[in-house]
Amino acid sequence: EIVLTQSPAIVSLSPGERATLSCRASQSVSSYLAWYQQKPGQAPRLLIYDASNRATGIPARFSGSGSGTDFTLTIRSLDVEDFAVYYCQQRSNWPITFGQGTRLEIK
Amino acid sequence: QLQLQESGPGLVKPSETLSLTCSVSGGSINTRSYFWGWIRQPPGKGLEWIGTLYYSGSTYYNPSLKSRATIPIDTSKNQFSLKLSSVTAADTAVYYCARQWLGGAGFDPWGRGTLVIVSS
Numbered sequence: 596e597i598v599l600t601q602s603p604a605i606v607s608l609s610p611g612e613r614a615t616l617s618c619r620a621s622q623s624v625s626s627y628l629a630w631y632q633q634k635p636g637q638a639p640r641l642l643i644y645d646a647s648n649r650a651t652g653i654p655a656r657f658s659g660s661g662s663g664t665d666f667t668l669t670i671r672s673l674d675v676e677d678f679a680v681y682y683c684q685q686r687s688n689w690p691i692t693f694g695q696g697t698r699l700e701i702k
Numbered sequence: 703q704l705q706l707q708e709s710g711p712g713l714v715k716p717s718e719t720l721s722l723t724c725s726v727s728g729g730s731i732n733t734r735s736y737f738w739g740w741i742r743q744p745p746g747k748g749l750e751w752i753g754t755l756y757y758s759g760s761t762y763y764n765p766s767l768k769s770r771a772t773i774p775i776d777t778s779k780n781q782f783s784l785k786l787s788s789v790t791a792a793d794t795a796v797y798y799c800a801r802q803w804l805g806g807a808g809f810d811p812w813g814r815g816t817l818v819i820v821s822s
Contacts, residue, residue, distance in 0.1 A: 639812060
């Protein structure tokens with residue numbers, strides 16, 4: 596099983612700042628990595644698929660990068676609506692696995 | 703616009719079988735283009751993949767569930783289901799169904815989720 600480790604677990608930033616979230620895989624997942632945003636009481640929302648492609652309707656301030664084992668989700672100029680929990684997910688190998696999440700909170 | 707909706711009992715007794723249905727509207731599940739999946743989230747915790755179904759009936763399951771999960775498909779009703787046997791309190795979670803992309807990584811869209819509590 597591929598383990599995804601997200602860091603940091605919690606990050607505190609202010610609106611307008613830049614957020615950089617990390618996801619590291621225990622072995623290569625090529626580019627088969629997705630990022631999700633989840634707000635309280637809501638289902639996760641797909642932000643980025645295949646490491647660097649924005650899903651439909653996702654603002655341009657969200658970007659993904661990386662391949663192999665190291666991936667980054669960057670949110671340029673945080674909006675108040677961006678404060679949520681973020682998960683990465685791989686489907687390079689079965690079983691599909693998720694990272695444990697990074698909570699992005701308002702400073 | 704594709705939409706998914708989970709339904710089923712919100713309370714299940716320990717040792718019994720949890721049964722949920724995912725109804726799909728705005729598109730057919732009988733397609734070669736996508737997988738269909740179940741994911742769960744215990745209260746206050748992260749996401750756990752349960753299993754994935756292909757229209758042909760092929761399935762993939764999380765081995766952590768120790769063969770307790772099955773995902774049958776009903777193309778006539780445009781639905782797929784989750785059956786999880788021998789449940790315990792550890793199976794208490796919000797259960798989501800979602801469309802899974804075939805060629806890459808991503809579940810989209812998701813249903814709103816349904817909370818299932820395992821308790822006597």
